[in-house]
Amino acid sequence: MTRIQEYFLFTLQKLCVRLNLFNISLKINGFSIKKAKTVLESIQKKNDSELSANIEAKKQDIVAYHLTHNPFYKTFAKGANPKDWNSIPVMTKRYLQQPLIHRLSDGFTAKNVYINKTSGSSGDPFIFAKDKFCHALTWAGFIDRYSWFHLDFNTSKQARFYGIPLNKMAYYKERLKDFLSNRYRCSVFDLSDTQLEKNLNKFKTTKFEYINGYTSSIVQFAKYLQRNNIVLNTICPTLKACIVTSEMLFEEDKILLETQFGIPVINEYGAAELGLIAFQNTKNEWIVNTEDLYVEILDDNNHILPYGEEGRVVITSLYNKAHPFIRYDLGDIGKLSKASTLGKPILESLVGRTNDIVQLPSGKKAAGLTFYYVTKTVIEDDGNVKEFIIEQLKLDMFKISYASNHELSEEKIIHIKNAITKYLESNLTVLFERKASLERSARGKLKQFRSFM
Structure with missing residues (x-):
């Protein structure tokens, strides 16, 4: 690439940032981010009693909706009573491994929903759908949490440690999304010192504001910095935070990242089919999302466990009308802190997946x-x-x-x-x-x- 081409791309990207292209792209694709932000803010203004009433109402509403409008759920949840939460069956991923068209609610088709595929890390991948407002609300949640650390989806430059599809069509689609989303993708498939040095050189010449991506790959980059006695924010002083996701973050690794990056390290917990589940705040508390999700910790008999006890993470998406995720067993094991309240549930630990148990x-x-x-x-x-x-x-x-x-x-x-x-x-x-x-x-x-x- 010539210098003229580089300058053109740089200028174009700067223009995209000034235009708030991220918000514009959501709007163009039918995701009303403005409406979603308004709804999110109204939920966040509620006191504990108002929030409790809102959650109970939304739980009943989403169950009643799918019992009325979703043939798949009507068959699955026979005998369910929206006013009796204990009557609502727990849904596992295996129930959802059938053609998406069989699971969509009335009035929804592949043309008017957001469609994606789960990662398959549990061994049970499937295609899912979210209605467009539900998906917009998911993004509103991410935007809100990132703002806790003064990060802006439209303007903050991201160093992205994620995988990328290797077939040409999907590859270039992701590269375009990276360009328009103001982010640079570092390789997670090549973690050699040669490649890690290339990553480091990119930090020397780019005003990154945050790092985001898979824990294990980011840890390898931090170890490279440690071997070379480098603290990252001394060569990239614009860095504000590092957000790790998708893989376990051990305390020793967190200390390593904070030491070698010189910035706060934030633990994010989410799932493609649900969105943001928990996000670490500035007080180092892993705050559970109560705005558009209802999170339970259940024992093996599907009984709700009290705060402080470890069990299965089961989640209800309160706004997804296109596809039911009601008492959905994510396949993870965790516990909520005893310091949790309804308005502020705190995820104390995430132990791993239910299929990762050593016998x-x-x-x-x-x-x-x-x-x-x-x-x-x-x-x-x-x-x-x-x-x-x-x-x-x-x-x-x-x-x-x-x-x-x-x-x-x-x-x-x-x-x-x-x-x-x-x-x-x-x-x-x-x-x-x-x-x-x-x-x-x-x-x-x-x-x-x-x-x-």
């Missing part, structure tokens, strides 16, 4: 990320191992695949095995395999634990 020979169960975390405390302490994943091959057999500068020493392997025995149980077989790089999903995510049991 041990003794009958003991543990979250897969617990196994990962125990190993992590040992395996990364000398900086040799860049990243690793754990797979359960048999009830008593696990494999640790890792990318590193050199093979793990026998002493280190013994140390890891001892840690696993101490925190889990004895007589487990642990295999080790060094790889040049670790396999990521088509979207560039790194699945840290996987069980084949």
Whole structure:
């Protein structure tokens, strides 16, 4: 690209920013962001009792709507009473793995809804729909939360650590969206020092305001900075925040990111089919979205658990009339803080996915990320191992695949095995395999634990 071409693109992008192109693009596509912002603000102005009444009314309204207007839901939720929440069945992803046309409400077609596909990280991907106002409200929520850290979707330049489709049509579509959305996409498929150096050079010449993307890839960039004794905001002083999403953020990694970036690190929790579920505020609290979602923590018998107890994350989309997501089991395990209130529920922890549970020979169960975390405390302490994943091959057999500068020493392997025995149980077989790089999903995510049991 010539300098004249670069200058033209730069000038065009600046013009797009001044025109608030993000908001304009939503409006052009039928997503009334202005109306959504007005509705969001009206909800946020309610006191606790008003909010409680609003949530109860919206719960009943969305159930009644789908029982009346959605043949799929009418069949699924036989016997459901909108005024008796305990009568509402819990919906899992497997119920939704059928053609979308069979799940749309009356009056909605593929031409007048927003359509997307879930990531498939749970192993149960499916296509879903949202009506256009519901989708606009989702964006209004994101815009509101980002403003907590003085970030603007229209004007704040983003360094984006996300995957990208590799087929030509989808690839160039994403690149165009990046250009129009004022963001630069860093590779998550190539995390070599050569590529990470290219990322660093981009920060030297670009006024980025925030970093956004997959936790594991951003952590690798931070480790590169650590190895080279670089603090990112000393070379890119416009940086305000780093937002990590889609993968687990461990406390040690958060400390590393804050140290090497020199900016606040924000934990975001969301799902494509639901939008924003929780977002960390400036007080380091993970605030649950109560404006357009209703979030429950349920036990194995679908009973609501009190604050402070761990269970399945089950969510109701209060505004999606095109497609029912009512008492929808997302497949995650988490708990709400005891300090939560109806008006301010706080997500204390997100342990992992329900299909990431370690079954041990003794009958003991543990979250897969617990196994990962125990190993992590040992395996990364000398900086040799860049990243690793754990797979359960048999009830008593696990494999640790890792990318590193050199093979793990026998002493280190013994140390890891001892840690696993101490925190889990004895007589487990642990295999080790060094790889040049670790396999990521088509979207560039790194699945840290996987069980084949």
